[in-house]
Structures are given as C-alpha cells and as structure tokens.
Amino acid sequence: MTTTGSTSGPSPKNIPNETFRPFKPKSPPAWLGPSLLMAKIIAQSAECAPFPHVQGAFGTIVVVLETIEKVKNNRDDLEELCGDVIEIMKILQGQVSSHGTTAAVKFKSVCEEFESVLQDVLKELQKLQESPRGLCGHVKRMVKSRSTADKISEYQRRVQALCLNLKLMAAVDTNFQVHKIDRTLTALAPNLHVPQVAQSINTCPLPSRIFQGRQTILAKMHQYFAEDLMKQHIYVLYGLGGAGKTQIALRFIMDSATKFSDIFLIDTSTAETIDAGLKSIANRKQVGDTAQDALDWLCSNKNGWLLFFDNADDPQIDLHNFLPPCIHGNILITSRNPQLRGYGAYSLVSDMEETDAVELLLSSAAPLEVTLENRDTAFDIVKVLCYLPLAIVQAGAYILRSGSLKNYLTLYNSNQEQLLKERPTQSHGNYAWTVYTTWQLSFNQLSQPAAMLLQLCSLLHHEGISESMFKDASLYKPQTSGPSMEELEMPHQFLSQFLHNGIWDSLQFCNVTNEIQAYSLINFDATRNLFSIHPLVHNWSRNTLTHVGLYHSCMASIVGMSIDQIPEEDIELASISLLPHIYPLLRGDHLVTPDFRAHYGRVLYYGGKYTEASKLLADVAEKQRKLNGDDHPQTLLALENLALTFHSLGQFNEAAELQSKVLAKRQRDLGEGHQDTVLAMNNLALTYRWLGRYKEAEELQILTLEKQRKIKSVDHSTTLHAMHDLALISRSRGKFRVAEELQVLILEKRTAKFGVDHPSTLQAMGHLARTYHYLGRSKEAEKFQIVVLEKRRKVLGENHPDSLRALKHLALTYDNLSEFEKAAPLQIMAIEMLSKILGENHPDTLLSQNSLAQIYCGVGQLQDALKLQSMVLDKWRSISGPDDPNTLHAVSNLAVIYQNLGQLQEAEKLQSLLFEKRNEVLGRDHPDTLHTMYNLATCYQQSGQLHKAMELQSVTLEEQSKVIGEKHPETLRTMNSLASIFWDLGQLKEAEELQMKRKLTTNTPGEF
Missing domain, CATH: 1.25.40.10 (Tetratricopeptide repeat domain)
Structure with missing residues (x-):
C-alpha cells in the first residue's frame, strides 16, 4: 500500500467531501465590527442615564466580543454562542430607546444576571486552547452544556419579556440623545433587527412580578381584540376592588404591546384625571393642548392605538363623553361598576382559581420553601381569604416578614381586621391600598341609605339576601303581644325610606342597591332575584359598624317582622331561604325580642333543624312564662311550638304532656270552638297516633275536622291539614281505603292551589304513595315517590329531614318489589344522613334500620339482618317501651329473621x-x-x-x-x-x- 505523505491516519480522499474543510484562518465576520461598536456606544451612553447596570452588562459584552475578535481560528464555531449574545444585546438596545425612569430598578436584576452569564462565557473563552480542534471542541462543549444553554435561553426569554414590559414606560429626556444612537446603529449595522417600540406610550406600570392565572379571561381578551369587528373594540374588566382587574389589564398589554401602534394609560378615577390624561396625549403627539384635541387625533389616527381607562369607578362619571367617537381603535376599561358592561365585551373579575391562588400566595411569601406541607397549609389559607388576590398578596407579605406559614391561620382568625388593613412594607406592584382601605374608599362614596343597607346586610348571611325580606317587614303592624313602637323605631325609620305614600317603592330600593352595586360591594343574581356580598366584604362591612348592638337589633327586628307576614302554608318554603340568616342573628348577646325569637324558632323547625328549634323555643317559653305568666296566650303558644319540636325529635311522651296542658287551658279560656283550641286538638291527635293510641287519635281528629270545617271553609289550608292528619290516623288503624280517598282529594286541592312543587303538595303526594304501598300497589307508590324525592331535594335540599324520609320510603317500596339492589344503597344512604342530622336514636333513623334489616333478610344476609334487627329492637324498647307500635314492629321483623334462620x-x-x-x-x-x-x-x-x-x-x-x-x-x-x-x-x-x-x-x- 502506498501513501501520499508521512502523515498517519486516513487520507483526505477517504473523508466525505461535504465534511472535509481544510483549516484556513478567517478574517473577522461582518457582523462582529458593527456589533462591537453598538455595544460600546450603548455602554458609553448608559453612563449618562440612570442605568449603571446597563453599562455593566454592555461593558462585559464589549470584553467578550473583543476576545472573540482576537481569536484567529475557527470563528464559525462561535457564531451559535455569539448569535445568542448579540440577539440579547439588540433587545437590550431597544430598551435604551424606550425606557422610563421607573424601568431602571425593574431592569436591574436581569441586567446583573445577564452580566453574570457573560462573565461565565468570558471565562470559557479565556480557557480556549490554541489548537483549532481544541477550540472547536471546547466551545461546542461549552455552548451545548445544559447549564450554559439553559442560562442563555432563560435570560433571552426574560429580556424579551422585559422588552414588551418596558414598551409601556414613558420615554424620558436624558442627557444623551437616544435617537442619535438609533441612527448610528442603523448606519453601522443596517441588517440588524432592533425591536420596534410603540410610538407613544403613557406612563404605565408593569404587571406584578408574581402575577398568576387568569388565563381564561386573558384568552377571551386576546380573541376579542384580534377580531375584525368593523367597529371600535371596547373591553371592560369589572369587579370588586382588590380582585386584580388592573393586573389583568397590564398583563394583557404586556403580552400584546407589539400589536398596538400607541398605548395610552389614563387614570379614570376622576373627571379631572381623565382630562389631564387626554391632554397629555395631545401634547405628546403635538396636536394641541386640550382633551378634545386628543380625541380628534385618535379619531383621525387609524394605526391601531390602545386607550386604557384604569379605575373607572365613579358611577357619576359618564365615560361616554371621553371615548373617541369613531369606529376604530381599541379601548380597555377597568371598573368596579358593572353598569359599564354595556360599552362592549366584558369579563367579571372575581376570585381566583384555587391552584392559582396557592401559587400566588407561595410566590408572595418567597423564598418560603415549597414543601407538600406548606402547599397544604397554603390551600387552607387561600380558602379563608376567599381566593381574593389582594388579600392573598397581603397575607404573603406578612408571611414573608414573619417567616411562618403555619401560624398565619391562627393569627388571622383572631386578628382578621388588623391583617387585612396592614399594608406590606415590601410590595409586588403599584397598588396603593390594602384590602380594607380599598373598600373603605368606595364605602365613603355611598349615600346614607345605601351605607346603612350594606351594613345591615352584613349582619345576615352573605348570600341569599332578598328585597322581599325588607318589603314584607314594611307591612308589619305592631301587636299588643309583640315589640313596642320604641323597640321598632330604628327599623321603621330605615324601611320608611323605601315607602311612597305608605306603599313599598321597589324603584327606590333598586336605586339604593344599584348605588352599592356600582362599587361591586354587593352583587345581584337576576336569575334568582337575590343579592350576595363577597365574604371578605361581608366581614369588613360588619367591622365598619360603630354601634353593633343597635344595628343588630334593627336587622333582627326586620327579619322577625318579615317572618310575621308569611302565611302558614308558605312558612316551610320560606324557611329554606331564611334559615341561613337566622343563625348569625342569634349569635351573641344582642337583643332579639321573645316574639321574634319565637318566629326564628318556627323557621328553624320548618327548616328541619329540630334540636336548635327546641332549645330556642324552650328559652322563649321560659321568658314568656316569666314575663306574662303560665296561662298567657303567648306562653301557651310558645309551649305548643315547643311541643311540636318534641314531636319531630321523637320525644312523643314529652310532646303529649305539653299538648294536653295547652289543650285543657285553651278549652277553659277560649272554648271548644276557638281556632287555637282546635289546632291544639289537632296536634295532640297526631302525637297520640305516634304513641299507638290510635282510637283516641281518631276520635280527637274527627272532632277536629268537624270544628275546622265550621270555622274555616272546606278548602281552607287548615281544614285540608286536619283532613290530611285524619288520613294518617286512618291508615294507622288499617283503614287504607278511607285514607286513600281523603289523600286523593287533598292532593287534588293542594295541587290546584299551590302547584306541584310546593312542600304541602309534595307532602300529600308522599303520604298517598305510602297508602298505595299498604294497599299493595307498590308500582304506583314507586312513581309518586320518585317524583317526591326529586322535587324535595330540589325545593328543600338533599339534607332536609323530609327529603331523607322520601328517600327511605322509596327504598322501602323497592324492598316490597324485591328490587333489593336498588333498595339497599338508598336505605344505607338514608341511615347515614338521618343519623347525622336527626341522631342515631331518632324514630326515622331506627325505622330506616328496620327496613335495612328486612332487605338483608330478603337477600339472604341473615346474620347481618339478625345483628342489625336485635340492635334496633333494644333501642326501641329503651326509648319507647315494650308496647310501642315501633317496638312491636321490630319484634315482628326479628321473629321473621329467626324463622328464616x-x-x-x-x-x-x-x-x-x-x-x-x-x-x-x-x-x-x-x-x-x-x-x-x-x-x-x-x-x-x-x-x-x-x-x-x-x-x-x-x-x-x-x-x-x-x-x-x-x-x-x-x-x-x-x-x-x-x-x-x-x-x-x-x-x-x-x-x-x-x-x-x-x-x-x-x-x-x-x-x-
């Protein structure tokens, strides 16, 4: 084999032509000279501006580029690295031509970090070997290394983001002329792309560094402003103060800055600031010095400007007067006033998504270690803060200062007002107010009626507030047995503001609520016709009260006056909406008159809260006894109401004892034919039925019905109620057909009078279904019971005792139909809920357990059935005695289980x-x-x-x-x-x- 030379290794002809490149020293590339000059100019110019960190960063670039220029070999291998450095440098240069003084501080950290990376690059360059192959390998390793590549990529991304941010800053006059730098750079490097900056930008802060979430709203905004509507784009962000409206707007502007030719920020808090903002536009564009000049210029300019009206909160300002009257341009509005929705597209800015709220809290509290435990604690914190951004940021600032995440909840529970008032010393944005102060500013703008209405509502539950509550109260007439005129003076004075010639004026009430809504301090659900208050605003509003007791007594009286106007047949339905408001009014030692406390007890009773009702009505009865004596009508009424709660709690002997006393005294004082005497007879008859004294119950109930027909009409609700109770007693006596006949009639009349969804109608339907069950018509019973269960859940709620009774009755019907796979899960669910709500020893709970034991027996789970039935029998014996009908029913079931065993x-x-x-x-x-x-x-x-x-x-x-x-x-x-x-x-x-x-x-x- 012959060789062409003494050099060992493969011959050049054995290497593919496309990869073989003989080493040749190269002259500096064309891009290097202009880039080096540009870096030097910017570094020198930065000396005259408030940007020493820019000078430092570009000074390092100069050193890097000079080092590269001195490298004589294989300079192509440096282009990948230098391309990144030069690209970042171009972006930074763009900032020099558009920065404002406020950008200096915000720009500092990125420049310093960028300089740190460049120093690392410089060290690597200084280590380069003289050998071309060594140079190539070392540079490639350095460029391709994950740490260096990631750093360059990260800083390039951050600087590009800052490029968009800093476009929002106003250009400021400095000691050097930026436009000269622009022309110099263009001449030196005509092919370099320098990011373009919006032509004219008012002073506009950056969004918070810790901005989180809101992607749904931002996506909707981007889509809207991208549409060709052939009209002016107007978008309104409205909601409660502190919800983050301005932050969303700033984030949108940051992300979209390149899409607009000009961006103008206008402080819209007053008419004067709006006028000043428009004048500033006119001056900057050199088209005049008035607001009208600015509007005229905006109308004539079709280059895609954005006008940002921030904090358009004053409902007295007609914003229409300040909008450019043209069909082009883009307008973004933030406001607490929902009425501004009418200008265009809109989004309600309310609470954050839970995960975003957690991230915001952890970012605010950084450098807190993000452990699983801390994240769980953060979830608990944002929950009590109701996911309100400003409250979360304040909490994060406090946690950052205190260094403890775990203790915040404990402190918040006892110092809520102080923590939500406290302004952080270190902030993440330009918002000047704390949670409480931002709402106080709005509150201060309210008229006296509006302010008082908001404060009174803060004493109720924060949801489900209705106009009808106040309207009904205005109809209340003082009674001899009720509160005095002096006690009701404040409620009457307040309600009189909404009366016109003694008649409720809904327009006036609407005007007042609209005033509060204009600041988003209260919300209105038009579908349900109900008002609500954000939970934190609700707490804050209550904290604004200087005379808590006075306002509490006033609101408690208004609710009591309202309940007094509710017809008996509607009280159960009304109780569902009133119940949440009763609890806060009963807290503390504030005065609620016995008469109104009795009304509250009725609401608790019909709302299915029998235990709470029993305690309250026992207290009312004792107070009435001390105040009026044992035989006073108000005392007897209180005892009768208390007896009803005993009955519903399954305490039938106690109920019968009270009802017998009340009946005897009413017969003596009022006579047999008085309405109150007849009602007492009715109540006692029903209790006799539960005690198994069927014959006595039937005789008394027949007499009750006869007297009720004489006192009231045949179709009167109290007559139908007496007829309904007689049907139940007849069924207990085994007279199923008599019961059916009565119940069919009752159902027809109640449906015609109240409709199919009314609790009274559902009660009639449910009991008729039970009678069908006893008549052996289980399929008919099933159809009715399914309807009753669905409607009761919808009307009364899933946890109301009547809903749970419907559930257990349907399960029992499935058991009779031998559809055990349907019966068992329903009955188990009923037992769990009844045990929780009424107690493990309540008759309804024990009856459900009876039924479940039967189901177990039906599917062959005999040992489970035996165990459960034995337990139920023991409870019945101890609670009701050996001869109680329910005890005997449990004995019957147990005997059948023994028989099957x-x-x-x-x-x-x-x-x-x-x-x-x-x-x-x-x-x-x-x-x-x-x-x-x-x-x-x-x-x-x-x-x-x-x-x-x-x-x-x-x-x-x-x-x-x-x-x-x-x-x-x-x-x-x-x-x-x-x-x-x-x-x-x-x-x-x-x-x-x-x-x-x-x-x-x-x-x-x-x-x-």
Missing part, C-alpha cells in the same frame, strides 16, 4: 307474644295483627304443627279478604300459604281449589 322456637315465641299484644291493642281485624297471624301460622307449618297452622291461616285469610281485599298481595300470599298447608296435610282437593281461586283472582300460578 330455622330457629323456629324463638320465632314462634316472639310471634305468639306479638299476636297477643297486637290483638289486644289494635284488634283482630287490624292489618298488623293479621300480618302477625300469617307469620305465626307459617311458623306452625314449618315446625310440623299443620292443624294449628291450617286453623290460624284460615282465619287470617277470611279477615284479610274483608279488611284489605282478596286482591291485596298479603291476602294472595296467605291464600298461597294455606294451599301449601292443605297440600302438606294431603287435602289435595282443597289445595287445588284454593290455588284455582288464587289464579282466577290474579291470573298468577301457584307458588308452592
């Missing part, structure tokens, strides 16, 4: 005892007694006592056919059982005849 002796013993008690208390013809007879007969059959079984089951069938009818499922079941007994006895003819009769009755084949 094959423990026939235990089952027979229980069933025999149960038959004796039910026969004695209810009578032989009661459906519950007949049910027990059936179970006892099947027990006899299973244990081989066939003749006893036949005799008892024959009697059962005969009685059931009379009482509940031959087609009732329980009658048919008894028929099938008796045929089975005949079969076991060998009496085949009797068995076949009975089965044929059953088949003809139901078209159903025999089952045995």
Whole structure:
C-alpha cells in the first residue's frame, strides 16, 4: 500500500467531501465590527442615564466580543454562542430607546444576571486552547452544556419579556440623545433587527412580578381584540376592588404591546384625571393642548392605538363623553361598576382559581420553601381569604416578614381586621391600598341609605339576601303581644325610606342597591332575584359598624317582622331561604325580642333543624312564662311550638304532656270552638297516633275536622291539614281505603292551589304513595315517590329531614318489589344522613334500620339482618317501651329473621307474644295483627304443627279478604300459604281449589 505523505491516519480522499474543510484562518465576520461598536456606544451612553447596570452588562459584552475578535481560528464555531449574545444585546438596545425612569430598578436584576452569564462565557473563552480542534471542541462543549444553554435561553426569554414590559414606560429626556444612537446603529449595522417600540406610550406600570392565572379571561381578551369587528373594540374588566382587574389589564398589554401602534394609560378615577390624561396625549403627539384635541387625533389616527381607562369607578362619571367617537381603535376599561358592561365585551373579575391562588400566595411569601406541607397549609389559607388576590398578596407579605406559614391561620382568625388593613412594607406592584382601605374608599362614596343597607346586610348571611325580606317587614303592624313602637323605631325609620305614600317603592330600593352595586360591594343574581356580598366584604362591612348592638337589633327586628307576614302554608318554603340568616342573628348577646325569637324558632323547625328549634323555643317559653305568666296566650303558644319540636325529635311522651296542658287551658279560656283550641286538638291527635293510641287519635281528629270545617271553609289550608292528619290516623288503624280517598282529594286541592312543587303538595303526594304501598300497589307508590324525592331535594335540599324520609320510603317500596339492589344503597344512604342530622336514636333513623334489616333478610344476609334487627329492637324498647307500635314492629321483623334462620322456637315465641299484644291493642281485624297471624301460622307449618297452622291461616285469610281485599298481595300470599298447608296435610282437593281461586283472582300460578 502506498501513501501520499508521512502523515498517519486516513487520507483526505477517504473523508466525505461535504465534511472535509481544510483549516484556513478567517478574517473577522461582518457582523462582529458593527456589533462591537453598538455595544460600546450603548455602554458609553448608559453612563449618562440612570442605568449603571446597563453599562455593566454592555461593558462585559464589549470584553467578550473583543476576545472573540482576537481569536484567529475557527470563528464559525462561535457564531451559535455569539448569535445568542448579540440577539440579547439588540433587545437590550431597544430598551435604551424606550425606557422610563421607573424601568431602571425593574431592569436591574436581569441586567446583573445577564452580566453574570457573560462573565461565565468570558471565562470559557479565556480557557480556549490554541489548537483549532481544541477550540472547536471546547466551545461546542461549552455552548451545548445544559447549564450554559439553559442560562442563555432563560435570560433571552426574560429580556424579551422585559422588552414588551418596558414598551409601556414613558420615554424620558436624558442627557444623551437616544435617537442619535438609533441612527448610528442603523448606519453601522443596517441588517440588524432592533425591536420596534410603540410610538407613544403613557406612563404605565408593569404587571406584578408574581402575577398568576387568569388565563381564561386573558384568552377571551386576546380573541376579542384580534377580531375584525368593523367597529371600535371596547373591553371592560369589572369587579370588586382588590380582585386584580388592573393586573389583568397590564398583563394583557404586556403580552400584546407589539400589536398596538400607541398605548395610552389614563387614570379614570376622576373627571379631572381623565382630562389631564387626554391632554397629555395631545401634547405628546403635538396636536394641541386640550382633551378634545386628543380625541380628534385618535379619531383621525387609524394605526391601531390602545386607550386604557384604569379605575373607572365613579358611577357619576359618564365615560361616554371621553371615548373617541369613531369606529376604530381599541379601548380597555377597568371598573368596579358593572353598569359599564354595556360599552362592549366584558369579563367579571372575581376570585381566583384555587391552584392559582396557592401559587400566588407561595410566590408572595418567597423564598418560603415549597414543601407538600406548606402547599397544604397554603390551600387552607387561600380558602379563608376567599381566593381574593389582594388579600392573598397581603397575607404573603406578612408571611414573608414573619417567616411562618403555619401560624398565619391562627393569627388571622383572631386578628382578621388588623391583617387585612396592614399594608406590606415590601410590595409586588403599584397598588396603593390594602384590602380594607380599598373598600373603605368606595364605602365613603355611598349615600346614607345605601351605607346603612350594606351594613345591615352584613349582619345576615352573605348570600341569599332578598328585597322581599325588607318589603314584607314594611307591612308589619305592631301587636299588643309583640315589640313596642320604641323597640321598632330604628327599623321603621330605615324601611320608611323605601315607602311612597305608605306603599313599598321597589324603584327606590333598586336605586339604593344599584348605588352599592356600582362599587361591586354587593352583587345581584337576576336569575334568582337575590343579592350576595363577597365574604371578605361581608366581614369588613360588619367591622365598619360603630354601634353593633343597635344595628343588630334593627336587622333582627326586620327579619322577625318579615317572618310575621308569611302565611302558614308558605312558612316551610320560606324557611329554606331564611334559615341561613337566622343563625348569625342569634349569635351573641344582642337583643332579639321573645316574639321574634319565637318566629326564628318556627323557621328553624320548618327548616328541619329540630334540636336548635327546641332549645330556642324552650328559652322563649321560659321568658314568656316569666314575663306574662303560665296561662298567657303567648306562653301557651310558645309551649305548643315547643311541643311540636318534641314531636319531630321523637320525644312523643314529652310532646303529649305539653299538648294536653295547652289543650285543657285553651278549652277553659277560649272554648271548644276557638281556632287555637282546635289546632291544639289537632296536634295532640297526631302525637297520640305516634304513641299507638290510635282510637283516641281518631276520635280527637274527627272532632277536629268537624270544628275546622265550621270555622274555616272546606278548602281552607287548615281544614285540608286536619283532613290530611285524619288520613294518617286512618291508615294507622288499617283503614287504607278511607285514607286513600281523603289523600286523593287533598292532593287534588293542594295541587290546584299551590302547584306541584310546593312542600304541602309534595307532602300529600308522599303520604298517598305510602297508602298505595299498604294497599299493595307498590308500582304506583314507586312513581309518586320518585317524583317526591326529586322535587324535595330540589325545593328543600338533599339534607332536609323530609327529603331523607322520601328517600327511605322509596327504598322501602323497592324492598316490597324485591328490587333489593336498588333498595339497599338508598336505605344505607338514608341511615347515614338521618343519623347525622336527626341522631342515631331518632324514630326515622331506627325505622330506616328496620327496613335495612328486612332487605338483608330478603337477600339472604341473615346474620347481618339478625345483628342489625336485635340492635334496633333494644333501642326501641329503651326509648319507647315494650308496647310501642315501633317496638312491636321490630319484634315482628326479628321473629321473621329467626324463622328464616330455622330457629323456629324463638320465632314462634316472639310471634305468639306479638299476636297477643297486637290483638289486644289494635284488634283482630287490624292489618298488623293479621300480618302477625300469617307469620305465626307459617311458623306452625314449618315446625310440623299443620292443624294449628291450617286453623290460624284460615282465619287470617277470611279477615284479610274483608279488611284489605282478596286482591291485596298479603291476602294472595296467605291464600298461597294455606294451599301449601292443605297440600302438606294431603287435602289435595282443597289445595287445588284454593290455588284455582288464587289464579282466577290474579291470573298468577301457584307458588308452592
């Protein structure tokens, strides 16, 4: 093999032509000279401006470029690195031609960090080896290294962002002429692209360094301003002070600065500042010196300017007078006044998304270590701050100063007002006010009626505030048994401001609420016709009260006066909306008269809060007794209301005792025919029903209905209520058809009067469904119960006791239909919620557990059924006694479980005892007694006592056919059982005849 020279290694001809480049020294590239000169000029110019850090950064660039210029070999390998450095330098140069004095401080940190990177680059250059290959490898390693590449990329990104930010700063006169630098650079490096700056920019601060989130609003704004609308673009950001409207606007402007030829910021807080801002535009554009000159110039200029009206909060300023009357241009408005939405597109700026709020808090509190524990604590903090940006930033500043994230919540709970008033010494933006002071400024602009309305509303719940509450209160007439005129003087004076000739003036109320809405201190939901207040504003407004007790008494009286006007048939529906407002008014030691406290107790009762109602009404009864004596009508009314809560809590003996006393005193003082006496009779009859005293209950309720028909009309709500209660008692006595007839009539009348969604209508529908259940018409019951459950959840809420009763009744119907997979989860849910709301020992909870034990038995989970039913029986015995109907029902269920387990002796013993008690208390013809007879007969059959079984089951069938009818499922079941007994006895003819009769009755084949 021959060689062409002594050099070892592969020959050049073996290397691909496209990769072989012989080393040749190169002259400096064309871009290097102008770039070096540009860096020197900027560095020298910066000496005359308030930017020493710019001089430092560009001085380092000069050194770097001079070093590169001295490198004689393989300079192409440096172009990738130098390209990045020069690009950043060009961007920085753009800032020199557009900076304002406020940019100096904000620009300092990036320049210093950029200088630090350049120093690292310089060190690498100084280490370059003389060898071309060494040079190439070292530079490439340095350029490609992750740390250097990442730094250059990061600083390039940050400087480009600052380029957009700094365009918003006003150009200032300095000791050097920037435009001369621009011309010099253009002459030296005509091919260099220098970022263009908007031609004219008013002083405009940057968005906060810790700006977070709001991407949905920003995306909507970008899309809107990008559309060709063939008209002026106007976008309004409105919302509560401190919600971050201006920050969103500044962020949008920063991100979109290159899209606008000019950006003008106008302080819109007063008409004077608007006029001054427009004059500034006219002066800057040298088109005149008046606001009209500026508007004329804007109308004539179609280059895509942006006019930013910030803080257009004063509702007395007609902003239309300051808008350029043309069909081009872009206008951005921030305001607390929602009425400005009418100018164009808009976004409500309210609370932040939770994750964004957490990031804002952690950024505000930096350099706090971001651990999982700290992040969880941050979630808790932003939640109590209601995700309001300004409150979060203030909290972050305090945490930064104190160094403790964990202690903030504890401090906030006891020092909320102080913390939300405190202005941070180190801020992240230019906002001058704290959370509380920004709202105080708005509050100071309100008229006296508006300010008082806001403060009174701060004593209610922050949501669900209605005009009707105040309107109804204005209709209240002082009563001899109620508060005196002196006690109601302040409420009357306040409400009189909304009366015209003694009639409620909704327009005046609307004017006042609009005044408050103009500052976003209150919000209005037109769909629900309700007002709400931001929770933090709500707390702040309450803290503005100097006479808390006086205002509290006033608002408590207004609510009491309002409740007094609610008709009895509407009180349950009204209680759902009133309930949240009752709790704050009952807190503390502020005066609420006994009469109005009784009204509050009614709201609690109908709202399903029986325990709270019981405590309040017991207190009312005691106060009335001390004030008026034992026999006073107000004392008796308080005792009657208290008895109703005892009844709803399942304390039937206590309820009966009170109701008997009230009835006796009313019969003595008012007579048998008085409305109050009749109502007392009605209440006592219902309690007798729950105590199992069915006969007494029926006699008393029949008398009640007769008297009610005489006092009121047949269709009056109180008459229908008495009829409804008689139907319940009739059903408890086994008179299912009587109950059905009454309930069908009640449902028709209530539907016609109140509509299908009214609680009274749903009550009638639910009880009719239960009667269908007892009549064996479970499919009809199911249809009604599904409707009742859905509507009660919608009207009353999922956790209202009536909703939970509907849930357990539907589950019971599914159980009767043997649809156990539907029944079990519903009943379990009902038990969990009833236990939580009414208690584990409440009758409704225990009845649901009874039903669940039956379901377990139906699906063969006999041990679970036995355990649950035994527990329920023990509770019934201890709470209600051994002879209570519910106790006996639990005994019946337990006996059936024993029977299914094959423990026939235990089952027979229980069933025999149960038959004796039910026969004695209810009578032989009661459906519950007949049910027990059936179970006892099947027990006899299973244990081989066939003749006893036949005799008892024959009697059962005969009685059931009379009482509940031959087609009732329980009658048919008894028929099938008796045929089975005949079969076991060998009496085949009797068995076949009975089965044929059953088949003809139901078209159903025999089952045995």
